[in-house]
Amino acid sequence: EAQVTQNPRYLITVTGKKLTVTCSQNMNHEYMSWYRQDPGLGLRQIYYSMNVEVTDKGDVPEGYKVSRKEKRNFPLILESPSPNQTSLYFCASSLSNNAYEQYFGPGTRLTVT
Amino acid sequence: GEDVEQSLFLSVREGDSSVINCTYTDSSSTYLYWYKQEPGAGLQLLTYIFSNMDMKQDQRLTVLLNKKDKHLSLRIADTQTGDSAIYFCASGSYIPTFGRGTSLIVHP
DSSP, X not given: OOOEEEEOSEEEEOTTOOEEEEEEESSOOSEEEEXXXXXXXXXXXXXXXXXXXXXXXXXXXXXXXXXXXXXXXXXXXXXXXXXXXXXXXXXXXXXXXXXXXXXXXXXXXXXXX | OOOEEEOSEEEEETTSOEEEEEEEOOTTOSEEEEEEEOTTSOEEEEEEEETTOSEEEETTEEEEEETTTTXXXXXXXXXXXXXXXXXXXXXXXXXXXXXXXXXEEEEO
């Protein structure tokens, strides 16, 4: 089954404790991205990647890192999480950066206390 | 940067039509999209329209595009309780810009 998976689905952590949210897709998609969703603000793009070893900042990259060592994986790293990073995070992938459909993962709800 | 605006809430009675409106600023968008997010789930592409079209119909869904006014709408005919969700408008030919989402509430 074609899908985008994220882990963990839920995470509660404390300020400053490094964490990684994994994202994996099995569709051989070139393009992957991370979004955060906050009430009243909709979806905001954090980082995106157009292919292996190619990453770029989205609209709200501060406090986040990503890597794209393999085509299928695009982990999101929070080196020192802060409470303002409490949010719902979505990973997405598409065949290319101009493909009309993005496939979204199920989301990761992160709470930083 | 590009901006996509949509109202935050819409409440309709079951069986009525719902119309969700959206305005965008990126006149070079090749595609305009509507995504649906059900509770606790990720976004799923509902429908899309090419920028050279002005209407697209797909069963109960009708998308209207007014390129001159940069206005996009999604009409859902015979709205059902299962249509309750957040609907996101998005525009772009490169990396899509999403609106804030419209929560559609369908009541009996």
